[in-house]
Amino acid sequence: MDLLTGNPILLQTVIIGGTGLICAAILAIAARFLHVHEDPRIEAVTALLPGVNCGACGYAGCSDYAKHIILDALPVNLCSPGGEATVRKIAAFMGVTATLTERQVAVILCKGDDALATRTTLYNGIADCGAAQQIGGNGKACRYGCMGLGSCARICPVGAIELVNGLAVVHPDLCISCGRCVGTCPRRLIKMVPESRFIHILCSSQDAGPDVRKICKVGCIACTLCAKVVNGVGITMRNNLAVMDYSVPVTNEETITKCPQLTIVKRSGTKEGAA
Amino acid sequence: MKTLRALFTPRGGIHPRYFKEPSAGLAIETLPLPKLFLVSLSQHLGAPSRPLVKKGDLVLRGQPIAEPAGYVSAWVHAPTSGVVKSVDSRLTANGQLAGVVTIEADGLDKAVESDPVNGDWTTRPVRELVDEVLKAGIVGMGGAGFPTQVKLLPPPGKTIQTLIVNGAECEPYLTADHRLMLEQADRIWQGVLILKRILGAGQVRVVIEDNKPDAVAAMEQAMKGTDGDVELVIVKTKYPQGAEKQLIYSVTRREVPSGGLPMDVGALVENVGTAAAIQAAIVDRRPLTERVVSVSGDALRTPRNVLARIGTPFSDLIAFCGGLTEATAKILNGGPMMGIAQSSITVGINKTTSGLLALSQARVPLFTSMPCISCGRCVTACPSGLLPCTLSENMEAENLEAAEDLNILDCIECGACAFECPSHRPLVQHMRQGKTKVMQRRKQREAEAKKATPT
Numbered sequence: 159m160d161l162l163t164g165n166p167i168l169l170q171t172v173i174i175g176g177t178g179l180i181c182a183a184i185l186a187i188a189a190r191f192l193h194v195h196e197d198p199r200i201e202a203v204t205a206l207l208p209g210v211n212c213g214a215c216g217y218a219g220c221s222d223y224a225k226h227i228i229l230d231a232l233p234v235n236l237c238s239p240g241g242e243a244t245v246r247k248i249a250a251f252m253g254v255t256a257t258l259t260e261r262q263v264a265v266i267l268c269k270g271d272d273a274l275a276t277r278t279t280l281y282n283g284i285a286d287c288g289a290a291q292q293i294g295g296n297g298k299a300c301r302y303g304c305m306g307l308g309s310c311a312r313i314c315p316v317g318a319i320e321l322v323n324g325l326a327v328v329h330p331d332l333c334i335s336c337g338r339c340v341g342t343c344p345r346r347l348i349k350m351v352p353e354s355r356f357i358h359i360l361c362s363s364q365d366a367g368p369d370v371r372k373i374c375k376v377g378c379i380a381c382t383l384c385a386k387v388v389n390g391v392g393i394t395m396r397n398n399l400a401v402m403d404y405s406v407p408v409t410n411e412e413t414i415t416k417c418p419q420l421t422i423v424k425r426s427g428t429k430e431g432a433a
Numbered sequence: 434m435k436t437l438r439a440l441f442t443p444r445g446g447i448h449p450r451y452f453k454e455p456s457a458g459l460a461i462e463t464l465p466l467p468k469l470f471l472v473s474l475s476q477h478l479g480a481p482s483r484p485l486v487k488k489g490d491l492v493l494r495g496q497p498i499a500e501p502a503g504y505v506s507a508w509v510h511a512p513t514s515g516v517v518k519s520v521d522s523r524l525t526a527n528g529q530l531a532g533v534v535t536i537e538a539d540g541l542d543k544a545v546e547s548d549p550v551n552g553d554w555t556t557r558p559v560r561e562l563v564d565e566v567l568k569a570g571i572v573g574m575g576g577a578g579f580p581t582q583v584k585l586l587p588p589p590g591k592t593i594q595t596l597i598v599n600g601a602e603c604e605p606y607l608t609a610d611h612r613l614m615l616e617q618a619d620r621i622w623q624g625v626l627i628l629k630r631i632l633g634a635g636q637v638r639v640v641i642e643d644n645k646p647d648a649v650a651a652m653e654q655a656m657k658g659t660d661g662d663v664e665l666v667i668v669k670t671k672y673p674q675g676a677e678k679q680l681i682y683s684v685t686r687r688e689v690p691s692g693g694l695p696m697d698v699g700a701l702v703e704n705v706g707t708a709a710a711i712q713a714a715i716v717d718r719r720p721l722t723e724r725v726v727s728v729s730g731d732a733l734r735t736p737r738n739v740l741a742r743i744g745t746p747f748s749d750l751i752a753f754c755g756g757l758t759e760a761t762a763k764i765l766n767g768g769p770m771m772g773i774a775q776s777s778i779t780v781g782i783n784k785t786t787s788g789l790l791a792l793s794q795a796r797v798p799l800f801t802s803m804p805c806i807s808c809g810r811c812v813t814a815c816p817s818g819l820l821p822c823t824l825s826e827n828m829e830a831e832n833l834e835a836a837e838d839l840n841i842l843d844c845i846e847c848g849a850c851a852f853e854c855p856s857h858r859p860l861v862q863h864m865r866q867g868k869t870k871v872m873q874r875r876k877q878r879e880a881e882a883k884k885a886t887p888t
Contacts, residue, residue, distance in 0.1 A: 282799050289862050294530075295524075
C-alpha cells in the first residue's frame with residue numbers, strides 16, 4: 159500500500175490502466191452479445207460501386223444503395239457514375255441480368271457568354287444563381303439565359319461544370335450523370351441527354367426574334383430553318399424557340415450549318431468524342 | 434381624441450440618414466398621362482391575378498382587367514382608357530417575372546360608369562363595404578401589398594380591438610405618405626373611420642414618427658372632435674419603426690408571436706395610403722388606379738412627389754423629374770433599405786411602389802463581402818431579435834434545419850443588419866434566400882406527411 163500512495167506515478171498508471179482494462183472487458187462482452195449480423199454481400203456490393211456518394215440512384219450514398227440492392231432486390235442499373243462496367247459487375251455478383259441504359263450527360267441550353275450576350279446592370283450580391291433570380295437575375299439582359307454565377311458548378315461532385323467567361327459549360331467526358339445540377343438551375347437550363355446525341359440547340363430564350371437579336375448574338379430567333387431541315391421531326395418550334403426532342407434521333411448536320419445565329423452546335427457527349 | 438407620445442419603442446433598429454429634405458417640402462404633382470402603361474398582374478402578395486382582357490381589347494379607366502385567382506389575391510383595373518397591346522410575361526418592378534398587361538393610352542382617359550351608390554357608408558351593411566374594398570383592388574400600400582379584404586375578415590374567434598394607422602414612414606428618402614397626410618388628411622381620416630366601422634374596432638391609433646410635426650398637426654386637425662378611444666401616437670424616429678410588428682409593439686406593447694399575425698394580439702395595421710384608397714373606393718367609388726410616389730435620390734435632377742397611375746413606366750416618372758444625372762448607379766423600386774434594384778426602367782409602378790430612387794455611385798459603393806467577425810452589431814440592430822450573423826453562415830453552409838430552428842421565418846427583411854455589418858455581408862439576401870428555401874422545405878415535409886398518413 160505504501161508503495162502506491164507514496165508513488166503518484168505508479169498510482170496513476172494503475173488507476174488509468176485499470177479503468178482501461180475494465181472498459182475493454184465490457185466492450186469485448188458487448189461485442190459478443192450485441193453483435194448485429196450484417197449481410198456480407200452489402201459490403202461487397204459497396205466495394206463494387208464507385209464511391210462518389212452522389213445520390214444519382216436516389217439513395218443516400220453508395221452503401222445505402224448497396225443495402226437496398228441486397229435487401230429490396232432493387233434493379234442494379236441505377237448507378238449512373240459507374241456506367242456499364244459497374245452494372246455488369248454487380249449483375250454478375252448478384253446473378254441477375256441487368257438492362258443497360260445509355261449514359262446520360264448534362265447539357266446547358268445556353269451559349270451566351272459575356273462576349274456574346276449583353277449585360278445591362280452590375281450585380282453585387284451573393285454569387286448564387288437562386289439568390290440572383292429572386293431579384294430578377296444578375297443583370298444579364300436575357301432573362302432566360304445562364305447567369306454564370308456557378309451554382310451548378312459548385313454542386314457538381316466531380317467538377318465537370320466549368321465557368322467560362324460568365325457561362326457554365328459541361329465537360330461531357332467528366333460528367334457522371336448524377337443529375338444534381340439539373341435542380342440547382344433556377345432558370346431550368348440543364349437537361350440530361352443521351353451521350354450519343356451530338357447536335358444541341360443551345361438556347362432557351364422565348365423572346366421574339368428581334369428582341370433576341372438586340373441582346374444576344376447567339377440566341378435562337380425562331381427562324382424555323384432547323385425545324386424545316388428535319389421536317390419538324392425531332393425539332394419543334396415552341397414559344398419562339400426551336401426545341402430539340404431528345405427522344406427522337408436527329409443526326410442531320412445540315413441543322414447546324416443552316417442556323418444563322420450559330421445557336422446549334424455539334425458537341426458529342428461520349429468520352430471519346432469530347433473535344 | 435388626444436395626442437400623446439409612445440412610451441415604448443421596439444428593440445433594435447438603426448438611425449440612418451433620412452434624406453427626406455429634397456422632397457418633403459414639395460406638394461404632390463399629377464403626372465401627365467403617359468402613352469404606355471405596363472400593369473403587372475402580381476402587384477400583391479398571394480396568387481397572381483387572372484387576366485380578363487386580351488390583345489386588341491378596348492378598356493376604360495377603372496375597368497377590371499384581371500380578377501383574383503384565389504382567396505389571397507386582388508382585382509387589377511385599367512389605369513386609363515386605351516387599347517390592350519399585349520398580355521405576356523415580363524420582368525416586373527418587384528424583380529419577378531409576372532403577367533403584364535400593356536395598355537396603349539388613347540389620351541381620352543374615359544372612365545367606366547360606376548355603380549350607383551346604395552346609401553351612405555355609415556349605414557350600409559359591413560359585408561357590402563368589404564366586397565367593395567375587394568372589387569376596388571385594394572392592397573396594403575405600405576410595401577407588402579397584402580390584399581386588404583383578407584385582413585378585414587378575421588377568422589371566427591379573432592377580434593380586432595385596435596386599428597393602427599401607419600403614418601410612420603421610417604424608410605429614408607420616402608415622403609409619399611408624409612405628403613398625403615399633409616394634403617389629404619381628411620380623406621385619410623374618413624378612410625380610417627370606414628375601416629373602424631368594418632372591423633368594429635374600439636380603439637384607433639394613428640401613428641406618426643416625431644420627425645414629421647407638420648403631418649402630426651394636419652392629422653390632428655382632421656381628427657379633431659372625433660369621439661371614442663381615438664389617439665394620435667407620436668413615436669420615436671428610428672428604422673424600422675413603421676414595420677407592422679414593431680409598430681404594434683410601440684403602440685400596444687404587445688408582441689406578435691413568432692409565426693403569428695397581428696390579429697393574434699387583437700391589432701390590425703393599415704397604411705395611410707391604404708386608408709385613402711379605401712375612402713376613394715367607397716365614397717368616391719373609384720377603384721385603385723393611382724398612388725403617390727416619391728421620386729427622389731441624389732442622381733435625379735429634380736426630386737418630386739408625384740401622383741401617378743398604376744402601371745406608369747419608371748422611365749416616364751424619371752423624365753417628369755428632370756431625368757437622371759450621369760452619375761446614376763442604381764434605380765430602386767421603393768426605399769434604399771427595402772427597395773428592389775431594377776435592371777430596366779421599362780417596368781410599370783405597382784400599387785406598392787411608394788418610392789422610385791435613383792442613387793449615384795457615392796451612395797451605393799461596390800463592396801466585397803468578407804467573413805463574419807462576430808462583432809454582434811447585426812444582433813443589436815435586428816428588430817425581430819434574430820441572429821443575422823449565424824443565420825447568414827447557416828445559409829452559406831446550406832444548413833436549412835439550423836436556420837429554421839433559429840426562426841429565420843421571423844425575419845422582416847428590413848435590412849438593419851446589413852446596414853450595420855462592418856464586413857459588408859449580404860445578410861438580407863441570405864435571409865431572403867433562406868426564407869424561400871425553408872418555406873419550400875416545410876411545404877415538402879408537409880406534403881410527405883400528408884402522403885404518409887392515410888386519410
